[in-house]
Amino acid sequence: xTDHRHASHTAIVKRLNRAGGHLRSIVEMIEAGRPCVDIxxxxxxxxxxxxxAKKALINDHIDHCxxxxxxxxxxxxxxxxxxTISKYL
Numbered sequence: 009x010t011d012h013r014h015a016s017h018t019a020i021v022k023r024l025n026r027a028g029g030h031l032r033s034i035v036e037m038i039e040a041g042r043p044c045v046d047i048x049x050x051x052x053x054x055x056x057x058x059x060x061a062k063k064a065l066i067n068d069h070i071d072h073c074x075x076x077x078x079x080x081x082x083x084x085x086x087x088x089x090x091x092t093i094s095k096y097l
Contacts, residue, residue: 016068020061027057066093 034050070090077086 014068014072016064020065020068023057023061023064027054027061030054030057062096066096069093 030050031054034047034054037047037050070093073086073089077083
């Protein structure tokens with residue numbers, strides 16, 4: 009299997025780990041009976057964090073594909089990968 013790790017993945021993993029910790033604290037808020045408005049605000053923050061991680065991953069993938077397509081003269085493959093990943097935007 010091909011290794012698909014990119015330089016940005018370490019930062020993305022850190023973002024997702026931070027969001028995971030934040031999500032665990034939200035579960036604790038719910039279990040502690042905190043106000044729904046506070047919980048909703050924190051859930052919104054986690055949603056944004058995950059969305060930003062996804063955006064960073066997709067942007068990095070696009071940059072990676074473009075640079076490799078240009079170097080390998082394989083534009084068709086890059087276009088197909090763009091079509092595939094664009095459904096997650």
